[in-house]
Amino acid sequence: MKLYDYVLSPSCYKARLMAALTGVKLDIRPVDFHPGAEHRGPELMALNPAGSIPILEDGDLVLTESSAMLVYLAAKAAPQWLGNDTALQAARVQQWLSFSHRLTGSLGAARLHEMLLRPGDIATLHGQGIAALRELEAGLVEQHIRGQRFLASDRPTIADVACFPYVALAPDGGVSLDPYPAIRLWSRAIRSLEGFIEMPGIHRLHELKPEPVLEAGEA
Amino acid sequence: MTRNAMIDEWYPVGLAGRLDTHERQTALMGEPIGVRLGADGNAKVTGSNGRALPVCIRYGHVWSSLGDPQKALFAIPEADQPGRRLVDVGVVRVRCSPLRAVENFLDIAHFPFVHTDILGAEPHTEVPNYKVEIREDEDEVWATQVKFYQPQAAKSAEGGITTEYMYRVPAPTCSILYKTCPPRPGEWDVITLFVQPLAEDLCDVWPWMALFDDETSMADLIHFQQTIFLQDRSILENQIPRLLPLDPGMEIPTRADLTSVAYRRWLKRHGYTYGAQLVAQ
């Protein structure tokens, strides 16, 4: 499976993270998104006329929507991540998958504006981003009251992977995560998962490993 | 009021390879400026009220100044060596003092915690003693014989090695890092940080590299350096205060920070204080 990837893109990171969590090995093809705008060049436009990345290619399957990539990776390698045990769970997964696009349009666009100087009305993007974070916080509080640590169940699903990157990177776009205790705990739970990988802007939880000590003779 | 000593310096204001006849709006030390490709094929930089600013093209970037530069832009002789790949990494905006951005670039002790498993890894956290000097002839800050353990020194490096570095500060918001180059023992890779001060607490950072590496794809080289810098960005936007404190009582350096101590001393000596905080507040 080949992923056309930009290392700073939270959407590309969704696919990388899902693959890492489900043990799928991806063949990464780096795309010079910034400053080269390679995603708008002829080779990638032929693959994806929308001119966006990530693009996931598997045989003659070409996916250009990150939510579809999450479904595909999970269905192939670890179906429990689909979270469709019950009608309620399946609906919650779909609810948050759709919601995740609002994160891209608000927090993601604010980040592109603040970091890579892309155009945008920053006050509006911040307002929309904060509204989305409040909605997520309220959803997580309710899940917590139900005794569930993740968005759709007590187990992580593709919904969590779809929402996590743009939320965790909100500070890159000038939106503070300080006011959201439930988001903080959820983010920790995701970062503590077996197989979790980080991306720039999301630090490793160094405490997951005890303080390493030098072996005698090692320098 | 004294004249801002940094006003006569050269600053990066754009990528030379991406110049366009359509003027790009940006800023230098609070003043709005425009950068474009003129009808004569040369780069033009215009200040507020339309005055033409000095321009030079070097190291992949367009450079300009609000004042009257007394010297040519600093030299990087290695950049002209044949066989190097020149990498335009592109701009990244950071909400911090331009001087804080440079100081972070001079620091290695953060590698295991911020660039974990790439430039450093616990338990290899020790910073051995190295040499620091202000070279009076060139009027530059230099740190040499800097050695540090790296789990993955560069895209072309596999496995952990001890890497050697030299750091050089030729201008208040520019730094050059020389780093041992695994495919070419005896040569140094050149990695630079060129910082455009937009305001005292806001900057555009233009990393640039001149490497010996024929294997790695250009996109991969760019991704590697952007990864490193974006990890730093999340630190830089969370330092308090945002300006670089030049008051010695404000922060606590150790032996590992001697480069930053020399850098701060050199800034103070020249009155390079745009982006600095002189007294504790």
Added chain:
Amino acid sequence: MLPYPSGSWMPVALSADLPAGTVMPAQTPVGPIALWRSRSGRAAAFADRCPHRGMRLSRGFVRGEALSCIYHGWSYAQAGNCLRIPAHPGLTPPETIGVATQPVEDSGGIIWISVGEPTARPPRFDGLAPLRSMIVEAGIAALEAAAGTKADGGLLDYAQNAQTLRLLLTPQGKARTLMHVLVDEGTGPAKRIAASRAAETLRRTAEDILRSDVAQ
């Protein structure tokens, strides 16, 4: 006048939002703090600025009984003294290196900070259990107007759908309030979810009141 005079307690977070081995940011009248809980469960409050290079300590990590800074890994004991400087593993940090701490009490499910030496124990709210905390972008007056009641001793009652929420309010500047939502102990999940939604509505109303006030 500071709403929290020296020696008084201020509720900064809910105990459940700070599990063992974690750190979080919080605000006090004397500045931002890093609130953290050691592995063994003890809470501590530090000025949110590492003395080394000014990095926010609330971005750090907790190992065992120490808080480490994310930038260069300097670690600090609960008393604020520096324990370790990873760049110099052989060095015992001088006693002069440390961060300012504030007294902390963890009682009734709420974490309290004292500005200055405390003169008494933090208040108790017997029969009430904390539900969640939230930031309201409006002052206490707007919240009172939205609830239709007056705050008394920092507590605002808000009756909604056959239950009364108790809102513990802490001003953070003029137009920002930290609100801890408390409900009756033993309230079941359905009513707690309803209470959380009611608190969202109250916040929206208060912020709308503030906006229309500003617009006038």
